[in-house]
Amino acid sequence: MQYPVNPYVIEHFSRLMHALLRTAPTASPHASECANVLVIKPASLGDVLMSTAFLASLRANLPHANITVLATAWAKEALAGNPHCDRILDSGSVGFPGRYGIGAYRACLARLRSERYTHCFVLDRSPLMALLPRLAGIPWRAGLDSAGRGIALHVGVPCPADRHEVEVYLEVLRAIGYSVREPRLHFFPQADDREMVSKLLIEIEMENASPLIALHPGGGQNPGQEQVSKRWSSGNFQSLAVRLSHTLGACIVLVGGPDDKPVAAAIRSRSSPRFADVAGRLTFPQLGALLKLCHLFIGNDSAPMHLAAAVGTPVVALFGPTSPQRYGPYGLKSAVVQFDPRQGEASNKGEVEAVVTAAHQVLNQNSRSE
DSSP: OOOOOOHHHHHHHHHHHHHHHOOOOOOOGGGOTTOEEEEEOOOOHHHHHHTHHHHHHHHHHOTTSEEEEEEOTTTGGGGTTOTTOSEEEEOTTTTSTTSOOHHHHHHHHHHHHHHTOSEEEEOOOOHHHHHHHHHTTOSOEEEEOGGGOOTTOSEEEOOOTTSOHHHHHHHHHHHTTOOOOSOOOOOOOOHHHHHHHHHHHHHTTOTTOSSEEEEEOOOOEETTEEOGGGSOOHHHHHHHHHHHHHHHOOEEEEOOOGGGHHHHHHHHTTOOTTEEEOTTSSOHHHHHHHHHHOSEEEEESSHHHHHHHHTTOOEEEEESSSOHHHHSOOSSSEEEEEOOTTSTTSOOHHHHHHHHHHHHHHHHHHHHHO
């Protein structure tokens, strides 16, 4: 049985460990001719996607460095084909709270020691993740210092609750004097994934659809974690699909992972000829390739929402209990509609109309800019 740990205890223990383990820093990465850089960003898929703006800016400032990202087996797909890192190091389950033990942590630590990294950036609030590069002997360390938990970091950046996560990560680079220009999220669909998606669109008879709108009714799930209150109701999504079809002549494609198939099936029960359900049929990179071809994405606060933003697709994001100020779609091609997470599975006409209006506005804004 696991018992909750008091945040006050964690904070003060972290501050004590910081005082005991701090060391003098070596030269910063830009002063090194052969920087071997580790970025610790273990989980989850959406969080790792939000780190891609940081990685692009890091690469722009350190074009000749070797950059490795430590990510969990679950989340590393968010970096598939990303040219801004040279390597993805699989941490297994290390980095998911409550999902790993001391043995896995020690194995990960031993591997990091053998890699002989010269510099490390920690984009995680966990004191165990901040401690990892110190124990691995990495001589220069910067990263997030949330409530004093940035153990042994030489450069620690606070994490204010009113800042977007992407901006918090980028602030680490600004803190060491690096420039950050026109930041955005990045995902790079590969040729095989693009080819597979092209065939899929022909199969579902939507290869020439315009507008093609992706709906994502799922989300709120990670290994060992579930927050279904982040989902807009299936009744709302059913009504939305009908309204978009009538007002825009849209073709609707329902997307999601294997865990999203039940909620997708509930919405599919009221499908129309201009409606297709591909939930559970695509890998994460294939989903990225599909979203890149869509004219609009509408969905919950989730990894697919960030994926759509990363491939440059306009987004209408639906937020219930979480903060759009911190986790909203990052970029200009977006809108946010907040909903009441207590309403159950029924349809709420006011919320549906708010989303329809946002969809029209976002599509019109982006058609004019193009």
